Amino acid sequence: MISFYLNDQPVHTAEPAASALLDFVRYHEHLTGTKIGCREGDCGACTVLVGELAEDGQRLAYQSMTSCLTPLGNVHGKHVVTVEGINPAGGQLTPVQQAIVDQNGAQCGFCTVGFVLSLTGHSLSDKPATASSTRAAIDGNICRCTGYKSLERAAARLTAELAARPATDSVKWLSEKQFVPAYFTEIPARLAALRAETGTAPSPAANGHDAGAAPVSTSPNGHAQSQNGQHSASQPFTHPLLSGGTDLLVQRLDELRQQPVRLLFDHGRRGVRQHEGRVVLGAATTASQLLESEVMRGLLPRLPDYLKLVSSTPIRNMGTVAGNFVNASPIGDLTILFLALGAETTLADAAGANRSLPLAGLYLGYKKLAKAADEQVTEISFPAPLAGDFFNFEKVSKRTHLDIASVNTAAWLRVENDVITAARVSAGGVGPVPLLLARTGEYLLGRPLSADTVAGANAVMQAEISPISDVRGTAAYKRLLLRQLLFAHFLRFAPAMTLAELR
Structure with missing residues (x-):
């Protein structure tokens, strides 16, 4: 009832x-x-x-x-x-x-x-x-x-x-x-x-719908649907998991009405905290709760600017972080942001066993996850950025707000004595899965923040992606977009650099 x-x-x-x-x-x-x-x-x-x-x-x-x-x-x-x-x-x-x-x-x-x-x-x-x-x-x-x-x-x-x-x-x-x-x-x-x-x-969980776990998904513009929830060995994973509803109720409303579901939106897996140098999120944390978190805003001061590009206030009030991850959309906004932060997921199976999996390792192919049918995301964590670290998120879509990305990307750098000592770059819309551009990140290591470094990183990046032409743009257009967004990252990180130098 x-x-x-x-x-x-x-x-x-x-x-x-x-x-x-x-x-x-x-x-x-x-x-x-x-x-x-x-x-x-x-x-x-x-x-x-x-x-x-x-x-x-x-x-x-x-x-x-x-x-x-x-x-x-x-x-x-x-x-x-x-x-x-x-x-x-x-x-x-x-x-x-x-x-x-x-x-x-x-x-x-x-x-x-x-x-x-x-x-x-x-x-x-x-x-x-x-x-x-x-x-x-x-x-x-x-x-x-x-x-x-x-x-x-x-x-x-x-x-x-x-x-x-x-x-x-x-x-x-x-x-x-x-x-x-x-x-x-x-x-x-x-x-x-x-x-x-x-x-x-x-x-x-309402109406006795207290088991769960058919895969669930989210729409790629940040409309998140959580693949997480409480469970026990005595409760077989047989029912769909439903959290914010912002994608499944678009795609499968009639189907879901006809079967029991496991409700996860209010199961307590919310909130953000810091622990031993890491930031830990409950899997059902919503995008709005990210925005309101003093921890997140302290570590990422421009987070309000980033999340303003993710759907709208009502959807951010409903959509969950883990849901955006398990949707496996190649352009999931939160997924791209957390890939650059080096996020890991905690997965729990029906027997109660937990394992950690890097977010980048969760994706095997288009809409295919490295997750067993009885596993659920329960927690997300990432190393807390240091005060001097650089981080930026960029997104291009046909509409500035409340739209699905054509291409989105995030980048995190640590620089010491003008040399890049650690780097992660992520990109969406340029491959079958959300991409952590590992080779691009490796290329940046040991190099200065300079136009030559950016040019070289772009060459590596272009070889690492595989965009296709679709309603959001041609493959060539997406390659150009990602190049320009890479420039945008470095113009943010090194304001003295000019766009003319990058060209």
């Missing part, structure tokens, strides 16, 4: 755990304000808010999610908010809705509910509301007819109104200002009672 609060009402359902939350909300609960758009997580018309009880049991952390790709089982023990659940008694518009109306930010209105929910979720955030963070909150919403300037003006007005929001007890203030109804203040206690009533922690 899946139990959660939908707006201000408790819900208990035996619907399949792999059902799309969107379909449950519209067809089971008849709340049709949440719209069906692309069904791929790109347009944002189906955006809802999902609130999860914090460890202190006193407050909720809300995130925007695309309900078309949210497995119903993932909202067990949580608070789901649709557009029908945000207006105060009396039906007057909220400040978010009023700002959009006043700034002429709605025309046909189809996408408007998604913008409203995303901005309402931003209002519920504990983080300061700035112009950039408010605009970023709607990076997963597409408007097809109004134009974004009116929505940006609405966002600017909202930012100004949120300047008075208190740092603590903000839900009470938001309720008084009619951003959300009064019942929001009661939800933490209601969810705590629901947890006690069901006798479970939030979001366990």
Whole structure:
């Protein structure tokens, strides 16, 4: 049984755990304000808010999610908010809705509910509301007819109104200002009672679907689906593993609805920590949790710039790191980033035995993993970069944001006395698997940061890749892209170097 609060009402359902939350909300609960758009997580018309009880049991952390790709089982023990659940008694518009109306930010209105929910979720955030963070909150919403300037003006007005929001007890203030109804203040206690009533922690494996392990995959633009989860020798690996849902619910929704699944999104394998010179991630850590991690941001100060290129806020709230890995997409953004960091995966089999495998060794061929059918990724680690190390990630796609890469690449260097002493370069979209360019890295060792070194590395790199022509570009175009992105790495590492020298 899946139990959660939908707006201000408790819900208990035996619907399949792999059902799309969107379909449950519209067809089971008849709340049709949440719209069906692309069904791929790109347009944002189906955006809802999902609130999860914090460890202190006193407050909720809300995130925007695309309900078309949210497995119903993932909202067990949580608070789901649709557009029908945000207006105060009396039906007057909220400040978010009023700002959009006043700034002429709605025309046909189809996408408007998604913008409203995303901005309402931003209002519920504990983080300061700035112009950039408010605009970023709607990076997963597409408007097809109004134009974004009116929505940006609405966002600017909202930012100004949120300047008075208190740092603590903000839900009470938001309720008084009619951003959300009064019942929001009661939800933490209601969810705590629901947890006690069901006798479970939030979001366990639902409907008795507690085995698992058919291979699962992710879409290559960072839409991650985790191949990790708890297991025991008494539980045979017979069912698909389902985490964020951001790829499988695009490709196999009807199939998954017809069978038991093992839910992994809330199984505790989250978070980032440092241990004995290594950074360790739970396999179900989401892209948003990477972005929010003080450990990751301290080691990779430009991480926000990199992850801004990976899908959108709602998808980053759902997609997991290990899921991006096991999808085995040749252009998985997180995979390419972690290859250059020298990541290793920990695999656990059904008997409980663990083994480590370098991420680069996980890929045997196109969509083929060096992983037994009963093995799951449980943990990811990489050596913590030193303060003076260089790291950079680059991506080119037809759209700058929310798009699949044509080519992506990352590079890590350690330089001592102007000589490269260690190097890793990765590349996606130029071979059948995500590539760690071992020969290119070896070439760089012992050489200076110079234009000649970059030219030589490019020659080695071009011999190491094997791009094909497809809808994302010709093979020749991809070779040119990777060359230019290699230049971009070194221009970042050695600002005194010029593009003219590299040519």
